Amino acid sequence: MNILVVDDDPVIARLVADTLRADDVEIVEAYAGDEAWSLFRERSFDLLVLDIMMPGMDGFELCSRVRAVSRVPIIFLSAKDEEADKVAGLMTGADDYVVKPFMPRELAARVRSCLRRASYAREGGVPSQLLACRGIEVDVSAHVARLHDVRLSLTPKEFDMLALLLRAQGRPVATRKLYEAVWGEKYLAPSSNSVMVHIRHLRTKLAAIDSDQVFIETVWGVGYKIAP
Numbered sequence: 551m552n553i554l555v556v557d558d559d560p561v562i563a564r565l566v567a568d569t570l571r572a573d574d575v576e577i578v579e580a581y582a583g584d585e586a587w588s589l590f591r592e593r594s595f596d597l598l599v600l601d602i603m604m605p606g607m608d609g610f611e612l613c614s615r616v617r618a619v620s621r622v623p624i625i626f627l628s629a630k631d632e633e634a635d636k637v638a639g640l641m642t643g644a645d646d647y648v649v650k651p652f653m654p655r656e657l658a659a660r661v662r663s664c665l666r667r668a669s670y671a672r673e674g675g676v677p678s679q680l681l682a683c684r685g686i687e688v689d690v691s692a693h694v695a696r697l698h699d700v701r702l703s704l705t706p707k708e709f710d711m712l713a714l715l716l717r718a719q720g721r722p723v724a725t726r727k728l729y730e731a732v733w734g735e736k737y738l739a740p741s742s743n744s745v746m747v748h749i750r751h752l753r754t755k756l757a758a759i760d761s762d763q764v765f766i767e768t769v770w771g772v773g774y775k776i777a778p
Contacts, residue, residue: 553598554578555570556581556604569657597624597668600644603630617642623667624643625648645664646660656698659700681713688716723774729742
């Protein structure tokens with residue numbers, strides 16, 4: 551496994567390299583976009599970790615060049631923490647976006663998640679029983695849910711609700727549908743409280759792993775969604 555780490559600060563590049571280095575992983579460091587592009591054209595990499603703000607070719611341009619010729623997983627690691635920056639990074643073609651300062655275990659988990667999804671793609675596609683969005687992964691057949699590769703401890707109803715929201719692929723799921731699908735009972739007016747409580751518990755458990763994002767959004771008058 552070969553990973554290219556690109557950051558104009560050698561100290562940060564070395565910290566990232568030390569975080570991701572393992573027996574089966576080789577890390578190559580680059581300190582400028584131009585240098586990284588040359589390395590990418592010379593050899594094969596399984597994943598790229600890119601800074602954005604670099605002299606010369608910045609991370610956005612480097613990502614665009616790579617994405618034009620390869621589907622290799624790309625993670626942005628940047629101090630730019632505005633929503634517009636994250637959206638721009640993902641629209642450029644990155645698979646994930648991590649904000650500095652970062653937690654080493656979280657970065658390592660996100661790298662493993664990206665590599666796992668890439669492995670599924672090479673094998674012919676993600677299994678139909680694996681639902682994934684924004685770092686959340688739900689394996690329906692194994693009844694396992696993770697966020698950034700950290701296992702979530704969910705009740706059966708919380709698990710089913712999370713799977714239903716992921717299956718909707720960003721579309722709002724009505725409160726009535728959530729209740730009738732998860733509880734298997736006819737929806738009545740008080741049923742919305744049960745849904746609300748379980749959504750709150752789900753949000754709490756997700757926030758315990760990643761408090762920087764709001765994963766489950768309320769769509770007023772409709773229900774809830776997990777936006778891609």
